[in-house]
Amino acid sequence: MRTTVHVALILLLGVGLGLAIRMARVTRSASGPGPDDVVYTNDVASDGLTDSENEAIDNPSPSHPPEDENWLSRFELIERSGETIKSEALLGQPYVVSFFFSTCPSICVQQNQKLKELQDQFEGQGVRFVAISVDPETDTPERLREYAARFGADKEQWLFMTGDLTYIRRIGAEIYRQPVDKQFHTERFVLVDPNGEIEGFYSWPEKAQFEKLQQKIRQYLDDGKDS
Secondary structure (H helix, E strand, O other), X not given: OHHHHHHHHHHHHHHHHHHHHHHHHHHHHHHOOOOOOOOOOHHHHOXXXXXXXXXXXXXXXXXXXOOOOOOOOOOEEEEOOOOEEEHHHHOOOOEEEEXXXXXXXXXXXXXXXXXXXXXXXXXXXXXXXXXXXXXXXXXXXXXHHHHHHHOOOOOOOEEEEEOOHHXXXXXXXXXXXXXXXXXXXXXXXXXXXXXXXXXXXXXXXXXXXXXXXXXXXXXXXXXXXXX
């Protein structure tokens, strides 16, 4: 008899203890984290970064559109030659837009090797390649001249552009629908038709998409010969 009572008491004690723990957890989650809980904040996320890296992430200056244009549809950037190039100068022929930065150790190199393949295939023909830096503070015209030489970039057919980072962010987002930031860009080429309209976005690491890009460029060139 005593054994049965003891077992019953132990079971009741266990149930009561379980309910007490559950209530404590509910109360704790409702009132916020406890003193020993780890709370993830932006400060924690930035631990381990240098001051310069944190400054690169931080963007205290808001961007303002030009007074005559609330949403960009054109741009002016500085080419590696030092000449200011307007987007209007690109009209009349197809062109491929890409974003990169010269200190990128891997992806940008592979990307520009793909552009080199396109330049070699369409050498001297009516298509241009526009590479826009997302690290313009580093990528001065002089540095871009040295970088472009690594890929044998034709001065007339393959342009390397730099400018103000805030302005380049807007060019990426508002004109070419690409999210770009300091040393950040997508792995996509933007094909623009001779009228300045975006034809499509091509992921250059994808073999099938890269082949389709070449086919579409060829189609534009053939159409230009017939017109």
